[in-house]
Amino acid sequence: MRLALSSGAAPDATFAELLESAVRRGFAALELVEGHAHGVDRGISTADALEAAATAASASVPIAAFRTDDVAEPGLPALAGLAAALDAPVIAGGLAVRDDDWIRLAAPHFVSAGVDLLLQTDGSQAELIRARRTASHWAGGTIGLAWEVDPASARLDAASEVLATAGDLIRQVRLRGGGPESIAQTGMGVGTLMSALALHAFDGVIALAPSTARYRYAWSAWLGRRGGWGCGSKTYERELATLTGVNE
Amino acid sequence: MPQEKLRELDVRVIPPREKHATIFQTFHALEPGEAFVLVNDHDPLPLRYQFQFQYDGQFGWEYLERGPTVWRVAISRVAG
Numbered sequence: 001m002r003l004a005l006s007s008g009a010a011p012d013a014t015f016a017e018l019l020e021s022a023v024r025r026g027f028a029a030l031e032l033v034e035g036h037a038h039g040v041d042r043g044i045s046t047a048d049a050l051e052a053a054a055t056a057a058s059a060s061v062p063i064a065a066f067r068t069d070d071v072a073e074p075g076l077p078a079l080a081g082l083a084a085a086l087d088a089p090v091i092a093g094g095l096a097v098r099d100d101d102w103i104r105l106a107a108p109h110f111v112s113a114g115v116d117l118l119l120q121t122d123g124s125q126a127e128l129i130r131a132r133r134t135a136s137h138w139a140g141g142t143i144g145l146a147w148e149v150d151p152a153s154a155r156l157d158a159a160s161e162v163l164a165t166a167g168d169l170i171r172q173v174r175l176r177g178g179g180p181e182s183i184a185q186t187g188m189g190v191g192t193l194m195s196a197l198a199l200h201a202f203d204g205v206i207a208l209a210p211s212t213a214r215y216r217y218a219w220s221a222w223l224g225r226r227g228g229w230g231c232g233s234k235t236y237e238r239e240l241a242t243l244t245g246v247n248e
Numbered sequence: 249m250p251q252e253k254l255r256e257l258d259v260r261v262i263p264p265r266e267k268h269a270t271i272f273q274t275f276h277a278l279e280p281g282e283a284f285v286l287v288n289d290h291d292p293l294p295l296r297y298q299f300q301f302q303y304d305g306q307f308g309w310e311y312l313e314r315g316p317t318v319w320r321v322a323i324s325r326v327a328g
Contacts, residue, residue: 001254001256001258001287003258003260003261003287024317025317026260026289026317026318175261178260178261179261182261182262182263182264190261190262190263190266191262191263191266191267191269191270191273192270192273194257194258194259194261194262194270195257195270195273195274195277197257198255198256198257198274198284199255199274199277199284201253201254201255202256203253203254206258206261208261
């Protein structure tokens with residue numbers, strides 16, 4: 001099990017700042033979300049992608065996943081190529097796990113690039129069963145799952161059931177609302193989830209991301225980036241959340 | 249010989265009020281002779297005292313990593 005910091009926790013952070021923050025907080029990996037300020041996206045060269053991967057690895061926070069919601073067909077070869085250079089799986093956001101037509105179209109790109117494609121799932125039995133059927137069509141472990149968990153809405157007491165059904169396919173658990181938010185949680189079952197993962201010997205990645213954009217300030221402070229917010233930021237040091245960006 | 253997969257419980261993401269309950273819940277689920285690795289952001293010494301008080305002679309405690317950022321402790325259920 002490796003704990004990863006998602007760039008969703010600091011979308012305005014440069015790649016170097018992300019690495020520094022992850023190291024400071026003891027993370028073991030990074031999840032990069034396409035479009036954030038880290039600059040790793042389909043527009044960079046293979047050499048730059050290789051350098052980014054090497055830099056992250058040498059800082060002991062290798063890139064554990066590249067996440068994107070842009071899974072339109074024309075961009076898939078570039079996406080697979082980038083992921084191959086990063087030596088990281090791609091997480092297809094949205095409802096890709098339910099879209100058999102898209103999977104039929106997309107999977108060959110990732111198979112030929114030697115890249116794992118992780119389909120985002122909410123952990124419902126219907127999605128897990130569908131994913132198992134899909135994975136069986138693409139031998140070699142190319143298709144996996146990224147389980148999106150929001151403690152405020154997910155049934156975490158069913159974590160053992162989820163792992164029993166598709167534990168071998170789940171490579172990443174994306175946990176929304178850890179980090180600085182965990183102190184404000186009032187027993188929403190994260191402990192039950194973590195215990196189930198431990199007992200199941202889950203050896204994938206747990207990526208931490210904010211539950212909503214509302215908590216970005218708290219995350220920035222928690223990651224030690226408070227100084228980057230300019231004059232007066234210390235005024236709000238004790239605030240857990242800010243109302244700025246609630247609707248982002 | 250196939251290696252047994254490592255059971256890791258990373259409590260850094262668990263809300264403080266759930267931490268100890270989760271650790272004991274995981275310990276209770278172990279069979280005698282089994283273990284898990286606790287991962288924490290500080291030395292879990294108070295937890296060790298709690299184990300000693302409640303499970304004296306029934307648990308093993310071995311530090312695998314001692315900070316400064318991450319602490320890892322193998323906690324086992326003593327066989328027999």
